[in-house]
Amino acid sequence: MAEIRIENLNKKFGDFVALKDSSFTVEDGEFLALLGPSGCGKTTTLRMIAGLELPTAGRILLDGEDVTFNRARDRDIAFVFQLFALYPHMNVRRNIGFPLLAQGVSRSEIKRQVEATARLLQIDHILEKPVSGLAGGDRQRVALGRAIVRRPKCFLMDEPLGTLDAEFRNVMVRELRELHTRIHATTVYVTHDQLEAMAMADKIAVMNHGVIEQFGTPQEIYDRPASMYVADFIGSPPMNFLAVTSALTKGSRSVAIGAAEVAVPEVVEDLDGGAVALGVRPEHIRFNDSATLRGSVYGVEYLGTTQIVVVETADGFCKARVSAGLRVTRGETVGLDLDTPKLTLFRRQGGKAIR
C-alpha cells in the first residue's frame, strides 16, 4: 500500500506545456481519476508517476520517499495499459503467473498466488484456456490478474476500458470498483469519461490544458464546481449558464436575469466588477407558474423516469430535468424556479466560481 504525492510537477515538450505546476496527494488505498478531454495531460501525468517520463520540474513521492528520478522498475507500481498485450500462445494461468516467473518466485508459490488471484477475479474456471479464444471481458480480467498478482504498491491505469463496448464497460466499471474495495490498492485511473470517473473514484482531478482545475470528491466536483469548465464537463446534460444583468457585490443575495429576480447563495467574496454567469443544473429547476424567470418550451426529450425540457429564455436555451409525469407542450410558456442553495455564480472572465 502506498501514498502518492506530486508536488509542483511540470512537464514541457519543447515549448509546449503538457503539465503546469500541479500538486495533489492520493492517499493510501484511494482511487483517483484523472479526468479531462484528449490532450489535457492525463497520460503524461500518469507516465511521470510510473517513471516512464521525467518531469521538467517538481517532485513525486511514494510513501514519503522521493522517487522522481527512480527508474520505473524500481517503483513497485503496476501500469495497466489500454491495449492489453497478453501472450496469445499461453493459457490464462501462465499469462497471470508470468510476472512472478520473471521475478524468480517458486513454482508452488506461483500456483498458489495465481489461483488466489483467479478466484478474486472469478476466472478460476478458465485457468487452462488459451487467452486467444477468450471474450473481451475475460481478457480484461486476465490482464487485471496479471497486474495484481504481484501485489504492487499501486496501480496506474490508462483508459483500461477504452476498447470495450458500452455494455461491457458498465460491467467492468462495477468489477473494477469491487476489486478496489477488496484489495484497496492505491490507484490512479485516466479517463475522459465523466460517468466512469464519478462511478469509480474516491477523488477526481479535472484537468484542462495541463492544469488541474479542481481536485475533490465526485460530490464536491458535481455540487461545487470550481469553474465553468468543470461545471460544463461534469453532468449530463451539463450545467446551464444564465447571464446576470445586475451588478454583483459582496453580500448580494439575489441577482437579476433580465427582468427576473433570482435568489442566490450569499456572495462572500469581494468582487471587482466584470460579467457574471449564474450556473444551475437541470435537476435544480422546477416549473412554477408564478416564477418571474420565464421562457417557452422549445423541445422535450423523454427519458423514462425524467424528461429533459429545453426552455428558450430571453438569455438563450436552458435545460430542465423534470418528472416524466409532468405534461409539457412545445411552445407553452413556463416559469422557472431555481433551487437557491444549489446555484453557483461564475466570473465570465476566466470562468472561476464566486463563493
Ligand code: ATP
Ligand atoms: P489522450 O487521452 O489523448 O491521451 P491526455 O490527456 O492523456 O490525452 P497526453 O497524452 O498527456 O494527453 O498529452 C498532453 C499533450 O502533450 C498533448 O498535446 C500531446 O500531444 C503532448 N505530448 C505528449 N507526449 C509528447 C511527446 N513525447 N512529445 C511531444 N508532445 C507530447
